Amino acid sequence: MIKKFKDFLAGIFLVFKNKKHIKLGIYGPPNAGKTRLANRICQDWLGEDMGAVSPIPHETREIQQKEKVTVNSNGKKLSFNLIDTPGIATRIDYEEFIKKGMNKKEAQTRAKEATKGVIEAIKWLDNMDAVLVVLDSTRNPYDQVNITIIGNLAARNIPVMILGNKIDLKKANLKKIESAFPQYKVVGVSAEYGDNVEQFYKELFKLVK
Amino acid sequence: MPLTMQYVPFEELSDLDSERKIQKLIRIVKQNKLVLMEGTLTAQEEADLIEETMATIDSKFKGVEITSFNPIEKNSKQIQDKLRRMFMEMIWGRRRGLTIIGPANIVREIRKDPNRIQLFLSNRGR
Numbered sequence: 001m002i003k004k005f006k007d008f009l010a011g012i013f014l015v016f017k018n019k020k021h022i023k024l025g026i027y028g029p030p031n032a033g034k035t036r037l038a039n040r041i042c043q044d045w046l047g048e049d050m051g052a053v054s055p056i057p058h059e060t061r062e063i064q065q066k067e068k069v070t071v072n073s074n075g076k077k078l079s080f081n082l083i084d085t086p087g088i089a090t091r092i093d094y095e096e097f098i099k100k101g102m103n104k105k106e107a108q109t110r111a112k113e114a115t116k117g118v119i120e121a122i123k124w125l126d127n128m129d130a131v132l133v134v135l136d137s138t139r140n141p142y143d144q145v146n147i148t149i150i151g152n153l154a155a156r157n158i159p160v161m162i163l164g165n166k167i168d169l170k171k172a173n174l175k176k177i178e179s180a181f182p183q184y185k186v187v188g189v190s191a192e193y194g195d196n197v198e199q200f201y202k203e204l205f206k207l208v209k
Numbered sequence: 210m211p212l213t214m215q216y217v218p219f220e221e222l223s224d225l226d227s228e229r230k231i232q233k234l235i236r237i238v239k240q241n242k243l244v245l246m247e248g249t250l251t252a253q254e255e256a257d258l259i260e261e262t263m264a265t266i267d268s269k270f271k272g273v274e275i276t277s278f279n280p281i282e283k284n285s286k287q288i289q290d291k292l293r294r295m296f297m298e299m300i301w302g303r304r305r306g307l308t309i310i311g312p313a314n315i316v317r318e319i320r321k322d323p324n325r326i327q328l329f330l331s332n333r334g335r
Contacts, residue, residue: 091272091313115263151252
């Protein structure tokens with residue numbers, strides 16, 4: 001009886017503990033704007049950036065975490081640990097980095113670190129309580145990497161919101177993302193210019209109930 | 210040099226566990242062949258394939274390009290489609306559909322729309 005009561009208390013404690021430390025992950029392919037989004041959120045609510053951004057893919061090669069980010073929207077508060085992950089890819093070619101202006105040694109180092117980053121990002125899937133999947137809305141959403149990420153989150157019953165980033169660009173096509181993933185909420189944003197982020201914050205409360 | 214496509218029937222992989230299945234697929238791709246696999250991988254197997262690919266990348270092997278096509282679309286909202294898919298998988302396994310995996314030094318891009326798959330080949334490595 002006493003043991004059952006202790007287990008009950010431990011269960012309650014665990015629920016509150018988990019609520020306090022919700023891990024909100026940011027996933028997606030390289031150069032979709034994951035770190036730009038993380039920076040947008042951190043600038044809006046902490047007044048500081050989270051990480052460096054670059055037009056060269058795989059700028060984020062390690063998991064980055066900001067603890068206790070608190071978002072306010074419509075008088076409600078939501079606290080979470082924000083986790084920015086390296087872009088998930090099926091190929092990494094150091095020669096692509098050389099084409100972007102890096103020397104051979106830098107490019108090879110970046111490629112090596114990027115492969116480790118992808119593995120780390122996949123391993124961290126199990127730690128997430130909710131995930132924002134960031135897709136470049138100017139690109140084809142039917143890429144297998146997107147399907148693999150979302151399929152793995154669904155298999156783990158992790159709540160997902162898809163963000164179609166770069167809606168400020170002419171080629172952006174949110175409808176295509178919506179038809180590729182009809183069972184998910186898709187919100188269009190421009191992490192760089194802040195377009196529609198208010199809507200995103202509102203939807204975040206629905207995602208992390 | 211011609212591009213070799215290797216057909217991998219469902220039976221060839223169905224008795225293997227996920228790890229051996231993925232190792233076999235990567236072994237074929239590393240021979241610069243395009244894999245045409247009958248059926249599809251699970252989401253976990255796809256993630257494992259990416260992890261294994263990343264662990265194998267070196268100056269010669271740049272990774273893979275992969276796509277899969279399933280006639281009963283996984284993302285369908287229709288409950289009857291989901292039930293039909295679950296029922297078929299229960300009886301026949303993940304036999305339905307097709308998975309294409311190619312070496313990244315030969316296949317530059319696989320572009321998939323819901324009903325069409327396009328392979329863009331690279332001149333490098335051929």
